[in-house]
Amino acid sequence: MKKKSSIIKISIIGVITIIGLILSFCTFHIGLTTFKSFSSAIKLGLDLKGGVYAVYEMDSAEDTTNLSSRMAGTRTRLENLLTKKGYTEATVVREGTTRLRVEVPDVDDPGNIFDIIGKPAELKFVLNKADGTTEEVLTGKNVLSAEATYDAQNNNGYVVMLSLDNAGTEAFSKATSENIGQTMSIISTVDGDETVISSPKIEVAITNGQAIINGMEDLTAAQNLADQITSGQFEVKLSLLESSTVSPTLGEKALLYGVIAGIVGLVLVMAFLIWRYRMLGVVASMALLLYAALMLLFLAILPWVQLTLPGIAGIILSIGMAVDANVIIYERIKDEYRNGKSMLAASHAGFKKATKAIIDSNVTTIIAGVVLWIFGTGSIRGFALTLLVGILLSLFSAMFITRKLVKYFMTLLPESPKAFSLVRGKDYEQKAEELADSQTEMPIETVEVPQGEVAHENI
Numbered sequence: 001m002k003k004k005s006s007i008i009k010i011s012i013i014g015v016i017t018i019i020g021l022i023l024s025f026c027t028f029h030i031g032l033t034t035f036k037s038f039s040s041a042i043k044l045g046l047d048l049k050g051g052v053y054a055v056y057e058m059d060s061a062e063d064t065t066n067l068s069s070r071m072a073g074t075r076t077r078l079e080n081l082l083t084k085k086g087y088t089e090a091t092v093v094r095e096g097t098t099r100l101r102v103e104v105p106d107v108d109d110p111g112n113i114f115d116i117i118g119k120p121a122e123l124k125f126v127l128n129k130a131d132g133t134t135e136e137v138l139t140g141k142n143v144l145s146a147e148a149t150y151d152a153q154n155n156n157g158y159v160v161m162l163s164l165d166n167a168g169t170e171a172f173s174k175a176t177s178e179n180i181g182q183t184m185s186i187i188s189t190v191d192g193d194e195t196v197i198s199s200p201k202i203e204v205a206i207t208n209g210q211a212i213i214n215g216m217e218d219l220t221a222a223q224n225l226a227d228q229i230t231s232g233q234f235e236v237k238l239s240l241l242e243s244s245t246v247s248p249t250l251g252e253k254a255l256l257y258g259v260i261a262g263i264v265g266l267v268l269v270m271a272f273l274i275w276r277y278r279m280l281g282v283v284a285s286m287a288l289l290l291y292a293a294l295m296l297l298f299l300a301i302l303p304w305v306q307l308t309l310p311g312i313a314g315i316i317l318s319i320g321m322a323v324d325a326n327v328i329i330y331e332r333i334k335d336e337y338r339n340g341k342s343m344l345a346a347s348h349a350g351f352k353k354a355t356k357a358i359i360d361s362n363v364t365t366i367i368a369g370v371v372l373w374i375f376g377t378g379s380i381r382g383f384a385l386t387l388l389v390g391i392l393l394s395l396f397s398a399m400f401i402t403r404k405l406v407k408y409f410m411t412l413l414p415e416s417p418k419a420f421s422l423v424r425g426k427d428y429e430q431k432a433e434e435l436a437d438s439q440t441e442m443p444i445e446t447v448e449v450p451q452g453e454v455a456h457e458n459i
Contacts, residue, residue: 006408013405017286020293038296039259044105045308045382048255051105054243058098058236067097067236074236075100087306100238105306122189125211127175128182128199137175137184142168148222151212158216160226169209177205186213188225197225258312265316266292269323277330283405284326291322291397298389310383318390321365325398329354333406344410351403358398365391 028035045051058071075092082090082104090104123140144163151159164172175184185199198215216222270288274281295315299305333350341349369391372384 006411038300041300056238146226158222160213162211164209173207311386314386322394
């Protein structure tokens with residue numbers, strides 16, 4: 001029963017691996033629906049697919065006081081805005097003293113994002129007092145964040161949720177507390193054109209620093225306004241100077257050559273594993289193929305991934321770490337087997353003793369990847385992200401998939417001299433020969449003894 005169960009489980013894992021590989025590289029057309037392969041769904045960086053660039057210049061009417069620090073702050077906010085929109089590989093650099101150059105790879109609709117950046121909204125909260133006068137309570141500079149959402153609780157439809165800083169919270173609290181029953185107009189100014197977004201009536205004092213802009217037509221309108229408000233927090237006002245498309249910097253065939261190199265390397269690694277560990281090498285190769293399919297899946301579905309050459313380097317490094325884990329496990333299994341344990345017991349003990357070493361080596365790499373992700377920018381963060389995804393998947397592959405496959409294969413192999421050589425060549429063959437010798441019948445020598453003494457056998 002155990003052998004039958006193991007065969008079924010190995011077959012299931014094999015089928016899943018084959019399906020994963022097919023979905024990784026093949027695109028299907030089912031009726032009117034097109035299923036993209038995992039590999040084709042991965043967003044590519046500027047060096048592999050190209051993208052767009054734009055140059056922004058500070059508005060000539062802007063004050064030049066503390067210009068260097070304000071431009072640096074604007075660059076950081078602009079980069080954060082692009083990252084928030086999913087363009088993690090976007091780069092923002094300074095050109096001279098008053099210009100910023102933005103490069104965004106693999107953009108489907110560049111006009112939309114550049115319009116948002118190039119035309120930031122200036123937001124004002126204006127209190128309409130009972131005596132007919134108006135008072136500006138706060139501006140977009142007091143807004144910490146702006147998020148589009150659906151307010152089902154208060155039946156306000158699509159809204160923009162605003163979070164205010166300490167100064168804005170204090171001013172807003174005072175204005176709403178002293179003017180209950182009055183209205184407060186929320187005014188957005190884009191290119192000098194003022195638009196009253198909403199004029200809600202103050203019914204209660206708002207003291208928690210959270211405000212809502214309602215009256216949005218749909219989620220797209222709410223998201224555009226939220227992005228405009230975010231860009232309105234720039235330290236200096238920007239205007240679009242020029243924009244254009246960028247061709248792949250490494251040539252159109254760079255990605256194809258990279259994929260070919262990756263496949264060749266994977267095949268060579270699998271061949272080495274099979275030559276070095278025989279049946280265990282086959283197990284590791286199956287786990288490695290499933291790992292590759294899972295890697296492509298996660299790269300395709302994670303919104304922060306845009307693959308560049310540094311990102312490919314992170315993938316290759318993580319594959320090496322996955323193979324390294326298998327080598328550590330198999331060497332421990334060999335050591336346990338040499339000490340006289342059965343194949344199944346040796347595999348169990350080998351995994352148990354190798355676990356700590358594998359986790360320690362991977363944790364140090366994970367720490368390095370996290371540091372690169374936190375403090376790095378652009379392609380460095382892309383490398384860190386693919387490395388982290390690969391390391392976590394390699395841990396899962398080595399500690400779960402490989403472990404289960406080894407267990408199932410060991411169940412199928414009988415405890416016999418011939419079975420030892422199926423697992424690993426010379427070391428196991430030597431022990432197989434010793435076991436075979438111990439099972440060979442030795443000649444029996446009969447000795448005649450005087451009458452009355454007990455005869456015995458010499459073996």
